[in-house]
Amino acid sequence: MPxxxxxxxxxxxxxxxxxxxxxxxxxxxxxxxxxxxxxxxFLDTKPRGQFVIRVCKTITCDMHGKKTIIQAxxxxxxxxxxxxxxxxxxxxxxxxxLGWCHxxxxxxxxxxxxxxxxxxxxxxxxxxxxxx
Amino acid sequence: MSEQTLxxxxxxxxxxxxxxxxxxxxxxxxxxxDILKDLLESGLRGRGGAGFPTSMKWKFTAETPxxxxxxxxxxxxxxxxxxxxxxxxxxxxxxxxxGMAICGKVIGAKKGYMYLRGEYKFMVPALKKxxxxxxxxxxxLGHDFTIEIKMGSGAYICGEESALFESMEGxxxxxxxKPPYPTTxxxxxxxxxxxxxxxxxNVLMIMRLGPDQYKKLGxxxxxxxxxxxxxxxxxIPGIYELELGMTLDRFVDEFGDGDTKAVQVGGxxxxxVPRKKFKDTVIGFEGVPTGGSMMIFNSSRSMYNVLHNYLExxxxxxxxxxxxxxxxxxxxxxxxxAVKKGEKKALYLxxxxxxxxxxxxxxxxxxxxxxxxxxxxxVNNFKEEMIY
Numbered sequence: 447m448p449x450x451x452x453x454x455x456x457x458x459x460x461x462x463x464x465x466x467x468x469x470x471x472x473x474x475x476x477x478x479x480x481x482x483x484x485x486x487x488f489l490d491t492k493p494r495g496q497f498v499i500r501v502c503k504t505i506t507c508d509m510h511g512k513k514t515i516i517q518a519x520x521x522x523x524x525x526x527x528x529x530x531x532x533x534x535x536x537x538x539x540x541x542x543x544l545g546w547c548h549x550x551x552x553x554x555x556x557x558x559x560x561x562x563x564x565x566x567x568x569x570x571x572x573x574x575x576x577x578x
Numbered sequence: 579m580s581e582q583t584l585x586x587x588x589x590x591x592x593x594x595x596x597x598x599x600x601x602x603x604x605x606x607x608x609x610x611x612d613i614l615k616d617l618l619e620s621g622l623r624g625r626g627g628a629g630f631p632t633s634m635k636w637k638f639t640a641e642t643p644x645x646x647x648x649x650x651x652x653x654x655x656x657x658x659x660x661x662x663x664x665x666x667x668x669x670x671x672x673x674x675x676x677g678m679a680i681c682g683k684v685i686g687a688k689k690g691y692m693y694l695r696g697e698y699k700f701m702v703p704a705l706k707k708x709x710x711x712x713x714x715x716x717x718x719l720g721h722d723f724t725i726e727i728k729m730g731s732g733a734y735i736c737g738e739e740s741a742l743f744e745s746m747e748g749x750x751x752x753x754x755x756k757p758p759y760p761t762t763x764x765x766x767x768x769x770x771x772x773x774x775x776x777x778x779x780n781v782l783m784i785m786r787l788g789p790d791q792y793k794k795l796g797x798x799x800x801x802x803x804x805x806x807x808x809x810x811x812x813x814i815p816g817i818y819e820l821e822l823g824m825t826l827d828r829f830v831d832e833f834g835d836g837d838t839k840a841v842q843v844g845g846x847x848x849x850x851v852p853r854k855k856f857k858d859t860v861i862g863f864e865g866v867p868t869g870g871s872m873m874i875f876n877s878s879r880s881m882y883n884v885l886h887n888y889l890e891x892x893x894x895x896x897x898x899x900x901x902x903x904x905x906x907x908x909x910x911x912x913x914x915x916a917v918k919k920g921e922k923k924a925l926y927l928x929x930x931x932x933x934x935x936x937x938x939x940x941x942x943x944x945x946x947x948x949x950x951x952x953x954x955x956x957v958n959n960f961k962e963e964m965i966y
Contacts, residue, residue, distance in 0.1 A: 447748045451729060478749075485750040485897070488696045488732035504658040505846075505887045506809045506873060542734060542891055544697050545661040547807065547873070548815035557699040 447482060450489050458498065458537075459490040487541065495530045495537040497575055500554045504543035507550035511563075515551045516540070518565045522572050536575070587795060587803040587819045589783050590776070591669055599715045602676040605785045606721055610640065610684045617781065619789035621801035626652060626737075626774035627844060627869030628944070632781065635771055638761035640685045642769040649681045649690035649723075650765055650772040654742060656695055656734040657845035658891060659871035662805040663775040664698055665817045670779065671708045675725055677778025679716060680785065681771050682723035690725040691765070693742050696732045734895035738943050739764075739772045741897065752899045753943035776805055776870070797823030800862030804870060810842075811835050811876035823864075827856035829872070837876040840959070845871035846888040847948035850881070852959040881960040882918060885953065889914065892949050903946025906937040910953060917965060924965045927957055 449468055453460050460483050469476040483489045490498070501507075501516055516538075520526055523536050530537040546552035549561035560571055605613065617633035624630045639647065651674060655663040667674060678690045694702070709725055716723055728746050735741045736751040743765045745751035764770025773781075780802060784792045796802050800822035809815045812833045820829075830838045840852050843859075843866040851859050851866065859865050875884060889911040898904045913930040916922040934950035941947045957964055 447731070447745065448729075451731060482748070482750050485752075486696075486731035486733050503887075504891060505884055506659060508883075508887060509810065509879065541732065542895060543656060543658040543660075545655060545664050545695075547659050547661055547809035547871075548817070550809070554697065559697070559700060 447486075450479075450483050450486075454489055458494040458496065459492060461491075461493075465491075493530065493534075496535050497555050497578075498537045498539065500539045500541040500544070501527075502542070502544040502546065502550065502552045503540040504547070506547040507544075507552055510550040512551045514565060515553070515563050515568055518568045519572070522569065536572075587821055589787075589795075589803050590666065590673070590779050590805055590819050594670070594672060598711070599672070599676060599719075601782055601786045602679055602715070602721075603719055605680050606683060606719055613680065613684055613785070614640070616784055616789045620784045620792045621789075621796075622777070622780050622784060622792075623800070623863060624774055625776035625780060625804065625869070627657070627847075627867060629863045629867055632773065632777055635761060635773070636681060636684050638759075639769045639771045642762050644769050646766075646768045647685050647687040648765045648768055648770040649678050649685070649687045650742070650746070650770055651678055651690065651692040651775055651778060652737060652739065652742060652772055653692050653698070653775050654695045654730050654737040655698075655775070656737050656895075657847060657869055657871050658888070659809055659842065659845045659873040660807050660869055661809075662807045662817055662870045664701070666775050666779060666805065667694075667698070667701060667705060671705055672712070673779045673782045674775055675709065675712045677773075677781040678725060679712070679721060679723050680781055681773070681778070683721065685769070685771055687771075688722050688724070690723060691746060692725060692727045693730060693736070693746055694727055695730045695736075699729060702727060702729075733897075734891075735897045735943075735945055738945060741943070742772070743770070750897070752897050753945075755942070774869075795821045797860075797862060797864065799823075799864040804868075806868075806872050807870050808833050808872045808874070810872075810874035811838065811879070812874045822862045824861055825857060826851055826859040826861060826866075829861060830856055830874070833872070834874055835876055837878075838874055839877045839879065840875045840881065842871070842873040842875070842884070842952070844868040844951075845873070846891050846952055847945070849951050850884075850955040850959060855959075881956055881963045882914070885914060885956045885964070886911070888952050888956075889949075892945070896945060900940075900942040900946065902937045902940040903942070903949070906933055906941070906946065907949060909933060910949070914957075914964060924961075927961065927964060931957060 465479045469479045546561040551563045552561040622632045736745045740754035741751040760770045893907040934953040938950040
C-alpha cells in the first residue's frame with residue numbers, strides 16, 4: 447500500500463501499467479494489486495488533475511451549504527463533479543466525512559484541508575491554485 | 579454557559595507536565611501488575627465507541643505467549659460527525675505516544691503503530707517531529723519501544739480493527755472473522771492491543787492522577803470524561819471534554835439552538851434520539867454509547883434527508899465482502915427513496931426494518947451490524963417524514 451500511496455503522490459493516479467509492474471516486482475497477481483488500489487477512495491486509478499479537490503458531502507457539511515460550494519467550484523472550473531479540467535490542473539470530486547463537521551462545509555485540495563467555506567473563500571482559494 | 583448543569587473537564591487537553599515525558603518515566607518504574615490494577619480500578623472503557631474494558635484487553639494480550647507483540651493506535655477516525663482525534667493529535671500528541679509506550683511495557687511489545695486516516699495526512703510532519711522527541715526520550719529512559727505512522731487512504735471500514743490490520747499489512751481493508759480477537763491474533767497475526775487515540779490519553783491520565791481521582795468523574799458504568807465532537811445546528815460547534823453520564827436534555831440545553839428536534843449520538847452508526855426522549859437518555863455506556871460524535875438537528879431539517887445521507891454513506895463505505903451489508907445497504911437506500919416517491923406503500927418500511935434487523939444479526943463486522951441503529955431509530959421516531 448505505501449507503494450501505491452507513493453505513486454499517487456507523484457503521478458496523482460495509478461495506471462494499469464503501474465499496477466502490473468508492482469505485481470511483477472512483488473510477485474503478486476495483478477488482480478491483487480488492482481483489488482487493493484480500487485478498494486481505497488484516495489488511491490485513484492483514473493487520471494486526475496494536478497490538484498484533486500474533494501468536497502465533503504456528509505450530513506453536517508451538506509446542511510451548511512455544500513451545494514453552493516459545489517456550484518461555485520463548478521462555475522469557476524467549468525467542470526462537473528467527477529471531471530478533470532482540460533489542462534489537467536483540477537479534478538473535482540465529492541468524498542465522505544473529512545472530520546471538519548464543526549466548521550463545514552469543508553474540502554481537501556490534495557492533502558490540505560479547507561473549512562468554513564463560503565463562495566468568496568472558494569474564489570480566493572481556487573484563484574491562488576490557478577496561479578500555481 | 580450553565581456551568582452548574584454540565585461538568586466541563588480539562589483532563590485530556592490539560593497542559594503537559596513541566597518536564598517532558600515525566601509521567602511516562604514514573605510509570606516505567608512501576609510493575610506491570612500495578613499498572614494493570616490501576617487500569618482495572620479506574621474502570622476505563624475503550625473510547626472508540628464499543629467500550630471494551632481497556633484493562634482486560636491489555637491483560638489478555640500480556641498473557642498471550644509470544645515474543646512478537648504489537649501496540650496499535652487507531653487514528654482512522656471516520657465516523658461522520660467525529661473530529662476529536664484530530665484535535666487530540668494536534669494538541670497533545672505527546673500524551674498519545676506516552677500511552678502507547680506504557681502499553682508496550684505492559685504487554686511486552688517493542689513496536690507500536692499509529693494508523694492515521696488519509697484525510698489527516700497534513701498532520702504527519704508535526705506528528706513526526708513529536709515522534710522524534712519521543713524516541714529520544716525513550717532511548718534515554720532505556721525503554722525499547724518505537725512508534726511508526728502508517729497512512730490510510732480514505733476507507734471508513736479501516737476503522738474496524740481487523741480491517742485496519744489488513745490495511746496495515748498492505749491489502750484490501752476487509753474485516754476478518756472473529757474470533758480470533760486481536761489479543762491473540764492481530765497485526766501480522768501476532769497478539770496486538772489496538773486502542774483508540776483517546777483511550778491511550780486516558781491511560782496516561784489515570785497513571786498521573788491515580789484511579790481514585792479519575793473514578794470521581796462519570797457514573798458507575800461510564801467512568802471518566804469524554805471528548806465530544808459537537809456539530810450541526812448549534813451556535814457553538816466544536817470539541818468539548820465533558821463528564822460521562824449526563825442526560826441528553828442537559829446536553830441540548832447547553833449546545834442546542836433552542837429548536838432542537840433530534841440528536842444523532844455516535845455518528846451515522848449511532849442512534850437518533852428525538853426530543854421527547856431527551857430527558858430519559860443518558861450519554862454513556864448505560865444509555866446511548868458514543869465515540870464522541872454528537873450531531874444536532876433543528877426542526878428545519880428533514881430527517882428523511884439525514885437518513886438518506888447516512889445510507890448513501892454506508893452504501894459507499896461498505897467493503898462489499900459480505901452480502902447482508904453489501905446488498906442490504908443498497909436495498910435500504912432504494913427502499914426509502916421508493917416509499918418517499920410513493921412507488922411503494924408505507925407498510926414497506928416495516929419490511930425494510932426487518933431487513934435492517936437481519937443485517938444486525940448476519941453482517942460480518944460492526945459496520946453492517948450498526949446500520950440498523952440509525953435506520954430503525956430514525957424510521958421509528960420520524961415515520962411521517964419518511965412517507966410524506
